Amino acid sequence: MLPDARWFQLLRQFTVRDLRQRWLGSFSGGLWALLQPLAMLAIYAVVFVEILKARLPERVGSEFVPFLVCALWPWTAFAEALNRAVNVFPEHAGLLSKVPLPREVLVLAPVCSAFLVHGIGFAAVLVVLALVGQPLHPAGIPQALAGFLLLFAFATGLALALASLQVFVRDLGQTLGQFLTLWFFLSPVFYAPEMLPPALAPWFALNPMAGFLDAIRAPLLGLPATGVETLLMPLLFAAAALAAGRWIFRRLERHLEDFL
């Protein structure tokens, strides 16, 4: 089944609906989407730099706040995409049982909206960082964008698998949140991989998120190891996740309605 005009039209509608549902009834509406990340940035700057005096080792080559920001926003987009996508089928059970539609659209919509919202927030935060004189590397933007899109593909693959498995294993929705928190601290968001004890380093390389976050962060900050080869592992992980997610989804999607 190839996506046709109706497919894209539906994806757009469900994404817009997902975005609207977040801010439905809030006075500030879309403005909040921009204000919230900037408020977060201010809080991180105060808590980590002013209060905790967080510093990265010299060899990492970056200030703490830009270092954190360049991984935290992509991570937030990723985690929120999965957390929201995992429950889409029970949430849309009424629709699924009455209206024929391409079911993958329901999974893709929250992934798209999470990456849109946090992608825009990310951009806004980077602009503010540049304005206050943090050393960012505009030349690294295309490569970081490529990393961000690969992360989107990775999230899409996982979301397809998780959402369809959740219909059979109901606890997946609750467990996923805890698992993502654990994964968050195992991923180099608050720290650099270089700061780990050397014994742990090989294990650490198994975490796909290390590669994704690095591929986005390093080119933006002009860190060492910014070659295009940093995109290789993310590319492989994204392709594997997409292939596996698609396979699981294809196997299960026609039968979801029986189990909802």
Added chain:
Amino acid sequence: MSPPVLATMRGVSKAFPRVARNTERLRALGALLAGRPQVAAATVLSDIDLEVVRGESLGIIGRNGAGKSTLLKLLTGVLAPTTGRIETHGSVAALLELGAGFHPEFTGSENIAMAGALLGFGPGELAARRDEILSFADIGRYIDEPVKHYSSGMVVRLGFALVAARRPDLLITDEVLAVGDEAFQRKCIRWMEDYLAGGGTLLLVSHSMYHVQKLCRHAVWIDGGRIAARGDVHEVTQAYLAFQEERIAADRGAAPAAPTTQEFRVAAMEINGESGEGAVSMQHGGALRLRIRVESAAGRVPTLAVGLVRADGTPVYGVTSEMDGARAEPDGEGAFRFTLTFDALPLLPGSYCVRAHSQDPEAMRHFDTFERVLLVRGRTRELGLVHVPHRWGGDAP
């Protein structure tokens, strides 16, 4: 030009898997991922073959739980068949529930955008049809209110208006005419007639035989997950109604326990020359001739009562030989013969029962009862039990 066959089902069965326990869900998941058949709990449809050609209007009838809605869900792709193959061609729109897909928090306009996308409207197309949709839905200023403030009638009108604007090749509807007020029903029926006249194809599930007969040329009767009958809409709906009536009568235990005595025994009843005890069918408006043989133990001349009742036991007409002063003819073997003719039987199509009761010479007591099933066939859409002669227009005869 798209192919003449819009939908095909070949050997389609649907069984719902066991899903109550977690282990059952896990086992089902394993089976699906491994591509093995699942353990089925309840078979809802078995071995359905169906073909819908362009321009067809097909009614699907049957009791609650017979599998009608499951059939439509399979056809629209909402459900996957357990076995068999389903193909559809051309644009298919399904109204399995009017207003399905509407989100209560969003306004009518926003829901139109979503429902339009679900129906396959392009954004430009939807904008061009917006006025048409709004005028059909007739909900006025409510269009910018959240749908949760709508009455159910308004939701239904908006849902139907969208489908009406879409004009799909094949329209699949499930009991949609049962909701909404009468004015809306009339509007829908008018639209569907118009749609059919313009070459549209309709698949209609309804409990209203009136709607089915009005809109459909053919019908399929589904019972217990199988096709019980298919063909001309009048034949199928009549067979279905007769079955329903018999079932209701059987539930009531309505078969009257006649006092059986051999004094006056009804030995045989011949209907239009057919002897035996089986059902007899005839055309609406045709002649009905009954020949009934009554044995009299004591040689006294019996009288006879004849009743026509509907299959559910509702009496339609009764008459006795004593009322009309008709005499039995002795057949020379101690038995007597009655012949009764209705030249143009006005019973409307359906299933009836002809009852003959033997009575004593004074017509005071019933002795024995003999009954046979009479199926009246015909294509009329008149309502009720009998045709009442009438004419239209104000001129005196």
